[in-house]
Structures are given as structure tokens and as C-alpha cells.
Amino acid sequence: MYIVRSHVLLALWLITDLLIFVAAYALAYFLRVGWILSTDFPFAPYITVVAAVAPLWLLVLATTRTFHLGRNQASLRNGAYIGYAALVGVAIFTLAYYFAYTAFFSRLLLIYALVLTGACIWLWHIAFDALGRRILRRNPPTFPALIIGVTRESKALIATLEERKSAIKPVAILDAIGVKEKEIHSIPVLGKLDRLESTLTELHITHVIQCSDLEQSINLLSACRNRGITYLLLPSVLGIVERDGRIDSLEGYPVAVVAPKQSLIQWFFR
Amino acid sequence: MHAFILAGGFATRLWPLTEKRAKPLLPIAGKPILSHLLAKIPAGIPVTVSTNAAFAEGFEEWKKTIDRADVHVVVEDTRSDAHKLGALGSVARWVEEYAIADDVLLLTGDNYLGFRMENFLGRQRLGIPILAAHDIRDRERAKQFGTVIVDPQHPTHIKAFEEKPKEPQTTLVSAGCAVLPKETLGILVTFAREHPDNMGGIFEEFLRQGIEVDCFAFAEPWLDIGSFASYLEAHRLLIGGKSMIDPSAVVNGSTLEGSVSIDRECVIEGSDLTDCIIFPHCVIRDCTLRNCVIDEHCTLEGIDLEGKMLREGTKLVREN
Numbered sequence: 031m032y033i034v035r036s037h038v039l040l041a042l043w044l045i046t047d048l049l050i051f052v053a054a055y056a057l058a059y060f061l062r063v064g065w066i067l068s069t070d071f072p073f074a075p076y077i078t079v080v081a082a083v084a085p086l087w088l089l090v091l092a093t094t095r096t097f098h099l100g101r102n103q104a105s106l107r108n109g110a111y112i113g114y115a116a117l118v119g120v121a122i123f124t125l126a127y128y129f130a131y132t133a134f135f136s137r138l139l140l141i142y143a144l145v146l147t148g149a150c151i152w153l154w155h156i157a158f159d160a161l162g163r164r165i166l167r168r169n170p171p172t173f174p175a176l177i178i179g180v181t182r183e184s185k186a187l188i189a190t191l192e193e194r195k196s197a198i199k200p201v202a203i204l205d206a207i208g209v210k211e212k213e214i215h216s217i218p219v220l221g222k223l224d225r226l227e228s229t230l231t232e233l234h235i236t237h238v239i240q241c242s243d244l245e246q247s248i249n250l251l252s253a254c255r256n257r258g259i260t261y262l263l264l265p266s267v268l269g270i271v272e273r274d275g276r277i278d279s280l281e282g283y284p285v286a287v288v289a290p291k292q293s294l295i296q297w298f299f300r
Numbered sequence: 301m302h303a304f305i306l307a308g309g310f311a312t313r314l315w316p317l318t319e320k321r322a323k324p325l326l327p328i329a330g331k332p333i334l335s336h337l338l339a340k341i342p343a344g345i346p347v348t349v350s351t352n353a354a355f356a357e358g359f360e361e362w363k364k365t366i367d368r369a370d371v372h373v374v375v376e377d378t379r380s381d382a383h384k385l386g387a388l389g390s391v392a393r394w395v396e397e398y399a400i401a402d403d404v405l406l407l408t409g410d411n412y413l414g415f416r417m418e419n420f421l422g423r424q425r426l427g428i429p430i431l432a433a434h435d436i437r438d439r440e441r442a443k444q445f446g447t448v449i450v451d452p453q454h455p456t457h458i459k460a461f462e463e464k465p466k467e468p469q470t471t472l473v474s475a476g477c478a479v480l481p482k483e484t485l486g487i488l489v490t491f492a493r494e495h496p497d498n499m500g501g502i503f504e505e506f507l508r509q510g511i512e513v514d515c516f517a518f519a520e521p522w523l524d525i526g527s528f529a530s531y532l533e534a535h536r537l538l539i540g541g542k543s544m545i546d547p548s549a550v551v552n553g554s555t556l557e558g559s560v561s562i563d564r565e566c567v568i569e570g571s572d573l574t575d576c577i578i579f580p581h582c583v584i585r586d587c588t589l590r591n592c593v594i595d596e597h598c599t600l601e602g603i604d605l606e607g608k609m610l611r612e613g614t615k616l617v618r619e620n
Contacts, residue, residue, distance in 0.1 A: 208312065222312040224319060245608070249316045252614040 036099055036172045039162050043097060046158070047151060048084050051119065054150045055080040058142035071135055079127045087119035087147075096155065099166060100173070100197045103159035109152050116148035163195045171199040176235045178250060179242025180209045180219060183266040187241060188215045201233050206243040226253060235259055240267055301421075301479070302402045303347040304394060306387050306499075307334065307359070307409035308376050310352070313527050316611030317595055322355035324409030325362055326531065327577070329538035329561065330546075332362060333525060334409050336538075338371070340417040345405060346370040348398075350390045352378045389496030392489045401482055408476030412534050414520030423456075423516050424479050429506055430514040431458065432477035434522040445473035445524070446500030450515050458513040463500035472515075474500060475522045484511065528609055532591055535559055535577055546580075579612075 059076060067073050094111035095101065101108060120140050128134065166172040175191075175198045177184050188200050192215055203219045204226060211219050220229055223246065229235065230253065238254050239262045240247060247263065254261040265275040270288055278287045311323035318326070324334035334349070341347055347370060351359045356375040363371055374394055378384045385393060391406065405421070413432070424430045433448040447468045449460040462468070480488060484506060491505045506513050523534040539559035545551055549566040558575040562568060566578050571587040578584065579596045588604040595612040602618030610616075 206312075206315070223315040224310055224312045226315075227319065246316075248605075248608060248614065248616065249611040252611055252616075255615070256613060 036166060039165060040097060040099065043158055043162070044088065046154065047091070048088055050150050050154055051084045051087055051147055052077065052080050054146040055123070055143050058139050058146050061142050062136050062139040075131060076127070079130055080123060083119065083123045083126050086122050087115060090118045090122075091115040091151075099162060101159075102194070103152075103155040108155070112152045112155065113148045116144055116151065119147055120144045160195075163197050166197040167195060167199050170234070171201065173198045173236045174201040174233050175199060175237040175239055176201070176229055176233070177203045177214075177217070178205070178223075178238060178240045178246075179203075179267075180205045180211060180214060181242045181266070183264055183271070184239075184241035185214050187239065187264065188217055192216075198237050198239075200239075201235070202229055204229060206246060226250075230257060230259065237262060240264065242267060244268070301345050301405055302400060303341050303345050303405040303407060304391060305334065305337065305347065305349045305407045305409045306390060307355075308350050308352045308378070308384060308387070308390050309410070310354070310384065311410070311526075314531065314609075317531075317593060317609055319611060321358050322351060322409075323525065324349075325355070325358050326525070327561070327563070327579070328412070328525075328531075328534050330544055330563075333412065333534075334362065335366065336412060337407060337409060338366060338368065340413055341405070341407075342418060342421070343368075346372070348372045348374055348394060349409065350374050350376065350394060352376045352384060354379045386492075386496030387499040388488070388492040388502060392492030392496070395485050395489055400485065403482050404480045404485065406478045406480055408524075410525045411476040412521070412523040412525065412537070413475065413477055414522055415518040420477065420516050420518075421479065423514070425514060427481045427483050428512050428514050429481060429484055429503070430479045430516055431461075431503060432475040432516045432518060433472045434475045434518060435472045437471050439468050439471055442468035442471045442473055446503075448472045448474055448515055450517075455517065456514050458503070458507065458515045461500055461503040461507065461513070463498060463504070472517060474503075475518070476524065478503075487511075528593070528607075531593065532575065532577070535561065536575060 056077060059073060063071060091112065094115060096108055096111055120143055123143070124140060177188060177200050180203060191198060191200055200217045203214055203217055204221060204223055205219065206223050208222050209219060213219055237260045238250055240250055241264045244267050251261050265286065268286065270286065274291070275286055275288045278285055307322055307324040309323060311318035314323055325332045328336065338347065347368070349359060349371065351373060353375055356373070359373045363373060376385050376390060394400065420432055431448060436442060443464060443466065446461060446463045447465055447470050448458055449462070449470050450472065451457040451459045487505060487509065488502055491502055495501050503513055521537055523530055523537065525531050525534050536559045539561060541559055543556040544561040546562060546564040546566070548564045549562045549568070551562065551568045553570045554568045555572045557573070560573050560576050562578045563580040565581045567583045568578070569585045571584050571589065574590045576589050576591070577593045579594060581596050582594050582598045585601045587600045587602065590606045592605050592607065593609045594600070595610055597613045598610050599615045599617060603616050
């Protein structure tokens with residue numbers, strides 16, 4: 031039932047994005063032409079092309095993985111992706127309109143459309159993200175997460191997930207050696223790893239986040255694979271605690287990378 | 301005399317091997333740790349094995365595989381580590397419920413004892429508790445055990461007993477094997493009410509009450525199988541640098557070095573295995589494994605592993 035919740039939410043998000051895209055272009059038209067239906071630049075063919083282009087734009091936007099329900103929509107990186115998709119949208123629209131009617135039109139309208147789609151979509155994504163997080167976290171949560179390990183890092187992670195009302199909601203903690211703490215930020219410590227199977231079953235865990243006990247990574251991964259659970263590993267388990275690690279590709283092999291600190295310019299070419 | 305084997309722990313440190321089986325039922329050299337222990341107990345001494353509800357089925361199955369009729373399994377109604385009775389609590393409950401009026405040979409089910417039990421029992425004086433102790437010659441490790449301080453003038457007399465001391469005075473540690481004479485069982489039951497989990501504490505209590513406690517120090521191997529490292533160590537000790545392959549297993553084009561045991565229905569092809577325990581029904585192809593314990597029904601292909609315990613059903617197949 032609660033998995034359906036995320037699917038409905040996602041469908042709603044895609045539909046509203048399409049509507050906002052079309053509405054932003056309509057607004058750009060009226061801002062440029064005035065609050066009339068011009069006969070020199072008719073609204074009907076214009077909006078028809080916008081509607082036809084909208085799914086393509088949505089596809090471009092989707093390739094940026096902005097519709098991931100756990101992504102922080104307010105981040106600058108996400109804003110940049112949306113801006114990039116808006117730019118591609120304008121390009122596709124221009125080409126489509128020219129191909130359909132062999133006519134050019136106001137460049138200012140294109141700028142309006144670019145700014146409006148970028149800004150409206152980003153703001154809507156931020157608002158939708160806040161709404162979505164509330165809906166996804168309602169009990170029973172859509173993405174209940176099991177935290178493995180009581181460590182400084184896991185405590186910080188739980189605090190962040192709770193503070194930001196993350197869609198991935200920690201519901202239980204297990205620790206390989208057993209700890210005295212009964213709960214961390216109100217999340218119960220249920221015991222040691224011998225309770226893994228029962229915890230995964232009873233709490234319908236969708237995400238396991240490993241924060242310690244590197245020696246058990248294969249076994250945790252195996253449990254996740256067997257049950258179709260998403261497995262996440264904190265870089266701190268590997269000793270990467272300085273927030274400068276990233277996952278990259280080396281000739282097609284996924285690798286964890288910790289590179290020397292570089293200047294902002296070099297960041298683009300690392 | 302009646303033997304009582306404590307096997308009611310949940311062995312969380314050996315997870316995931318103990319996820320579905322109790323630690324005393326883990327195999328070493330082709331048979332469970334418990335069977336090695338049982339083989340030490342002289343015929344004619346009835347044996348009771350105490351376990352918990354979570355692992356009871358495994359012990360009933362094990363019972364069918366042994367050739368002794370005088371083995372009885374008692375089950376504590378506990379299903380998790382948090383609710384267990386405690387080792388001493390288990391003994392006390394058994395003594396009370398079954399009105400035990402014999403001397404009790406008390407053993408912990410996860411220990412490997414290298415000495416002959418007859419030698420130990422032969423040293424017991426009538427009415428005097430006796431405890432087997434082993435010198436591990438490592439003061440740091442001694443902090444994890446109950447240490448036995450003997451009278452320097454009379455090394456067979458225990459002067460003091462300290463359970464997991466912060467500053468051990470000796471490296472002679474309790475080996476999980478003792479005889480409690482029937483006269484002392486009342487003290488045990490009373491003490492267990494307040495300290496159900498303090499097994500070593502009963503010897504301190506005897507000494508506090510002025511009851512003599514004897515020490516049987518032995519030099520033969522002793523292993524407390526409580527961790528992955530000690531399990532592998534016990535495996536190496538009993539296999540002795542050889543390979544032990546079940547007749548139903550298939551081993552082709554593979555190199556086996558050190559102590560390797562391969563259980564029934566396994567298929568090992570094109571792999572290099574060093575000091576490994578492979579449980580039944582595993583398929584291992586083109587792998588290099590060192591110091592690994594691979595639980596049942598695992599499939600490994602094209603990978604290298606070192607120092608890993610893999611849980612049942614793990615599938616690691618390298619995609620090319």
C-alpha cells in the first residue's frame with residue numbers, strides 16, 4: 031500500500047511538471063504579446079507546439095534524475111540541472127516551431143520562456159519535495175531504513191535524516207557488538223545482527239544503511255539482494271570521513287575516489 | 301555423576317554462522333563442536349544439553365546423529381539474547397526442576413578440551429569442587445576469561461577466582477569444565493537467583509563460604525570458540541594442515557592449502573582455497589579464498605576473498 035503511495039506521488043509530479051511547463055510558456059506568450067490573443071502570432075499553434083514538445087522536455091529533465099524521491103530539490107546542483115533542461119526545452123521548442131511553421135518569432139519570448147520554466151519548475155520541485163517528504167514519512171513510512179552500527183557517523187546521519195525530514199526514514203538500528211544505548215535520536219537500537227532477518231521482515235525495510243562493521247558488508251549486501259532491499263554504505267566505513275569521497279568510473283569500473291583538494295576550475299576537469 | 305552442557309547462548313559474535321544454528325553445532329573437522337565435547341565424556345555419565353527455544357530444533361536433529369542414548373536436551377523458553385536466563389540460571393533451573401542429587405560435571409558447549417576427561421575426573425576429591433584451567437600465557441587475553449589464582453605452595457588449590465578482571469594477576473584461566481559436588485548445588489541455586497549470568501561467580505562464592513576449590517591445570521590444547529578467529533583456529537588445530545573432503549563433494553582443478561574442510565554436495569572448480577571451512581551445498585568456481593568460512597548454499601564465482609564469514613545463500617558472481 032505504502033509503495034503505491036510513492037508511485038502515485040511520482041505520477042502526480044510528472045503530470046504537474048508538464049502542466050507547469052505549458053503554463054510557463056503560455057505566460058511567456060502573454061508577457062511578450064500582451065494580455066490578448068494576437069492574430070499576427072496566433073496562440074493556438076504556439077501552445078500546440080509547446081504541448082507537443084513538453085514530453086520531450088520532461089524526458090530530458092528525467093535524465094538528470096531530478097525525480098528521485100530522495101533527492102534534495104533545493105540544492106544548487108539540482109537547480110543547475112533544471113536550468114539545463116529548461117534550456118534544452120527552449121531549443122527543442124524553437125526547432126519544432128520552425129519545422130512546423132517555417133517562421134521565427136520574438137527572441138525575448140524565448141528568454142521569458144527559459145526563465146519562467148527554469149524558475150517555476152525549480153520552485154515547484156522544492157515545494158513538491160517538502161510535501162512529498164511529509165507524505166512519504168507518514169506511518170507506515172514508504173522507505174523505512176535500517177541503520178547498521180552505532181557510531182559517530184551513524185548518529186550524525188540519523189540526525190540529518192530526521193532534521194531534513196528525509197523520505198528515507200530510519201526506523202531501527204542494529205549493531206554488531208551490541209551497545210548500551212537503547213535509542214539514537216528516538217530511533218530504537220533493537221540489538222545485534224542476529225536480529226537482522228526478523229527486523230527486515232517485521233519492519234518491511236526498503237533501505238539498509240551500513241555505517242560500521244565492514245567485515246559484514248558482504249553478508250548485509252547478500253541479505254539486501256535476497257529481499258530486493260536497497261543497500262547504502264557510508265564512506266566512513268572505509269575510513270573516508272572527510273566528506274571528500276565520491277563514486278566515479280575507472281574504465282567502466284565503479285570506484286570510490288578521494289582526490290587531492292583542487293581549485294574550482296580544476297573541479298570541472300577532475 | 302551427571303554431565304550438564306551449556307549450549308543456550310545466541311553467539312552473536314559469530315553471526316551470520318549462528319543465524320540459524322547454535323554455536324556448539326558449528327562443524328569442526330566434520331562434526332559439531334558439541335560432538336567433540338560429547339566424545340570426551342565417559343560412557344555411563346548421562347548428559348543433559350541445555351539450549352534455547354530458537355535453536356532447539358537443531359539440537360533435536362543433532363541428537364539423532366549421535367550414538368549415545370543417555371543424552372537429553374532441555375529447552376529454555378527464550379528466543380533472544382535479551383531474554384536468556386543466564387548460564388548459571390540455566391544450571392540452577394535444571395537442578396531444581398529435575399531434582400538433581402548427583403555430582404554435576406559442568407561443561408560449556410563451545411569449548412574444545414584437549415585433555416582426557418578421565419584424567420580430570422580422576423583428580424576430583426570427594427565433595428570438593430574442581431575446575432579445569434589452562435594457562436593461555438597472555439595477560440591481555442586473560443581479561444576476557446575467569447582467571448584462577450592458585451596457592452603457590454599447593455598449585456592444585458584455588459586461592460581466588462576473578463571473573464574477567466581488568467588487571468589479571470595470572471594467565472591461568474577457567475576452561476569451561478568443572479565438577480560441582482552434590483553438596484554444593486544448594487549454594488549454586490541460591491547464588492543463581494541473584495547472579496544468573498555470573499558463572500565464574502559461583503567459585504568465588506564457594507571460596508567466600510570457605511569451601512575448598514581444586515584446580516586441574518592442563519597443558520593440552522584448549523579453545524574457547526567465541527569468535528571467527530578462534531573458530532578458524534580450532535579448525536586448523538583439529539584438521540592439522542590437511543584437507544578434509546566429504547565423499548559427495550566434487551573438487552576439480554583446485555589447490556587446497558593448509559586446513560581445508562569441504563562438506564557434502566559442494567562443487568569446487570578452478571579455485572585456490574587456504575584454511576577454509578566450506579559448509580554443505582556450496583558452489584565455488586574460479587575463486588581464491590583464504591581464511592574464509594562459507595555457509596551453506598553459497599555460490600561464488602570469479603572472486604577473491606580473505607578473512608570472511610559468508611551467510612547462508614550468499615551469491616557472489618563476478619560479471620565479466
